[in-house]
Amino acid sequence: MRRKFLPISALILLLLLLTTSAFASVSYLGPAGTYTEEATILFFGEKESITPATTVPEALNLVKSGQCQYAVVPVENTIGGPVYNYLDAVVNDADLVVIGEVNLPIRQTLLALPGANIKEIKTIMSHPQGIAQSKDWVKVNLPGAKLVEVSSTAEAAKRVSEMGDNTAAAIAASRTAQVYNLSILANDLQYTKDNVTRFWVITLKQNQVQGNERSALVAQGPAQYLPGLLSDISRKGYKVVSIHDRPAKTLLGEYIYVVELTGGKPGELNEVSKKYEKNLKIRILGSFNAK
Known part of the structure; x- marks a missing residue:
């Protein structure tokens, strides 16, 4: 009988989670008792080394400065939609990548x-x-x-x-x-019981690991090149989950597109990106797993 082995990417992610359970430091939007704290514990387990921050930018700065290895950031809610100021804080910083996602039911x-x-x-x-x-x-x-x-x-x-x-x-x-x-x-002030907030687990680029459930990329440039990019991504086996457009704050009509995907294989997004590098600035935020 042939033995089945985990893919290398899965082994790396498993090793990451095992090691972080012992010594990882994680920043989150505090103070104690926030939904972000709950999402942090859900992803990393009960931890002594979680650090509350006053704001999401402060939580990310703790990662940038090396005081924490990871940050957990809310990026979208079923009712409220994308949390654009938090999303912008991540996508506008080339040093940051996404290594995980947490979906947390919210009861207000x-x-x-x-x-x-x-x-x-x-x-x-x-x-x-x-x-x-x-x-x-x-x-x-x-x-x-x-x-x-x-x-x-x-x-x-x-x-x-x-x-x-x-x-x-x-x-x-x-x-x-x-x-x-x-x-x-x-209890249950929210107008739907399907109320869920989605969180990203953020780290520095040099700590990036690959998952295989979801991917995200950022593309900046004229909108006319986006359909071709999405078409080529689809041919690689990816399925587009969502697209958020943010003003690039450079030229009129130029936007930053945050594209979230499922399927495909880690690494293939880089191949597609090279085809459009003359017309779009593309950065892969990460391929990761969700909880």
Whole structure:
């Protein structure tokens, strides 16, 4: 009987995950209790060396400076769509690559101080995505409440805890209630139970490893060359999952296209890219696996 062996790329990724479980340092959008922290633990396991950052750019800078090996960044939500400022922070930095992806179901809850009355809530704080996912619920149930954007859902919970104001509430994860000693006033604020946030696991280019489930590339240049690029990619066995266009901030009509794919074989994207190097600036963000 012939033995089946894992592909070299899979062995490398497995080795990476085994070694990172012992000593990897990971930055994430904090403070404690954010969905990003939950996604970080889901990908890397329970870890002592995870470092909360105040912002996503700060989390990425910890990787750039060598203080952390990886960063976990939210890039898209079912309801709110792409998180463009975070997506831009990754795709505009040639030193960064994607080595993994986490898909995390999101359940938004309304948190307030113990003893608070939901009917008396006047201010609701959350991350912009949390507000976008829950605004329909707020409109129906607390139409007079003021919505305030903060850097993260956990930061919103933290502020409510520190303010000592029974009329203030936060939209955040239910697990955040335990972290900041808050009570849950309402569950499932998001307007669909299919609410999922997608996170990328980021590292420096020299630490890149190859997976085989998804790929992403960035192409910058005139839109007229994009159909040909996509056609050639499809002929290599890739399937286009999504395309995001971002202004290149160079010439009118020139954009940065973030193309996400499934299928194909790692390395074949480089072959296609060479064909278009005179007309498009193409960078492979990575071929990686998802959880």
